[in-house]
Amino acid sequence: MFKREPAPLNPLVLIMKKNVNQSLASPDAFRRRPSQAEPTEHHYQECDSQGFVFVVESTFPGGLEWFASNRNWIHAKLKEHGAIIFRGFTNQAASEFHDWMITVCSRTLKYEGRSSPRTKVFENVYTSTDYPPDRRIPFHNESSYRREFPTFIAFYCARPAEGGGQTGLVRTDQMLGRIPESIRLRFEERKWMYVRNFQPGVGMSWQESFCTDDKAQIEAHCRRESMTFQWLSNVHLQTRAIRDPIIVHPVTGEKCWFNHACFFHRTSLDPDIRAMLEEQLGVEYLPTNSFYGDGGEIDAKTIDQIRQAYLVNSVNIEWQTGDLLLVDNIMTAHCRAPYQGNRLIYAAMA
Incomplete structure (x- = not known):
């Protein structure tokens, strides 16, 4: 089911950089001979642990045909690096980004069980999180709180920010070596639980998160997702789910730190907002919060x-107009820096 063939077919001119923030080498050095329909040479520079992202730069406009013929090679590189940037290809509309995602990943997924607001711009293509630009979005793996989650997530830069707005990436298969062993063992033993409270005027509504106003459909969704639910009032829904904080990557076999424990924890809120919400609602009724699977509190130091x-x-x-970023959602977590300007990034999942 997860078999991928590593051999490339007629690869474009490629450059792998040590750091994606460095300027890419001039494409003039790799200009193709006019008689070739596709260049046959490709150039690599070994990356180090500070820049694991693989960068593919095109020296001439490329279409879906190249991605279709090199799909196995793309997935082999994704398995190796966890994230790939395609730079210098033709700019795309949302519909073309959707076609690109279908070509590379076969299908796209709806954004269900939502935890963050997004705007749908085309079939299964959304804006990246519609969150205030002055706020940082913490590291997370997309929908890791769900029983079923996307294997891949891709982003397309229609318009970069005037300042800031970088997307941060980190390998979660390397996280276990960085987290203190006592914390890792505690999470493995006790698992993690996230609690959500859907209340009018506070965070996302349950209608928006579940994409329906039918309570029966919401309850069925919760059962499919192995979530417990309780209607605390006619308009207040509370859900709980216990998940494994570490999962095994289905292709590499490596263990990955895969959860929203930090993202949902109440300390991720701005201190002033957290204090206000705790005073008005109480800690047990915050929009989101993280606990150990047995209900115990996860302390702020952890x-x-x-x-x-x-x-x-x-x-x-550092986004450039037209950049395509393909991410292995299990192997690589992402975040967003605050920004200035009218940044526009599309997102799609598969």
């Missing part, structure tokens, strides 16, 4: 140590 582990060897992507 969360801070995990946050620091994310930062080690993370890479910041």
